Amino acid sequence: xxxNKLLTSIIVGGVVGxxxxxxxxxxRSYTTAKFDSVKRKCRQLKNNPSMVVAQVxxxxxxxxxxxxxxxxxxxxxxxxxxxxxxxxxxx
Numbered sequence: 001x002x003x004n005k006l007l008t009s010i011i012v013g014g015v016v017g018x019x020x021x022x023x024x025x026x027x028r029s030y031t032t033a034k035f036d037s038v039k040r041k042c043r044q045l046k047n048n049p050s051m052v053v054a055q056v057x058x059x060x061x062x063x064x065x066x067x068x069x070x071x072x073x074x075x076x077x078x079x080x081x082x083x084x085x086x087x088x089x090x091x
Contacts, residue, residue: 021027045052 022031
C-alpha cells in the first residue's frame with residue numbers, strides 16, 4: 001500500500017511541477033520545440049526504418065572501433081610498464 005502511495009505521489013508531483021513550469025513562456029516555447037522535434041523523429045523512424053537501423057549499426061561499429069583502440073592502447077601501456085618493471089628488477 002505504501003509503495004502505491006509513493007508512486008502516485010511521485011507522478012502527481014511531476015505533473016504539478018510540469019504544469020507550474022509551463023506557466024513560463026520560454027519554457028512553453030522550449031517544450032513545444034522539443035515535442036515537434038520528437039514528432040519529426042518518430043515520423044522519420046516510421047517512414048524509414050531501414051535508415052534508422054543503418055544509423056544504429058554505424059554507431060555501434062564506431063563504438064566498437066573506439067573500444068578496440070582503447071584496449072590496444074591499454075595493452076601497450078601495460079606492456080611498457082611490465083618492461084620497465086623487468087628492467088628495474090633485473091638491475
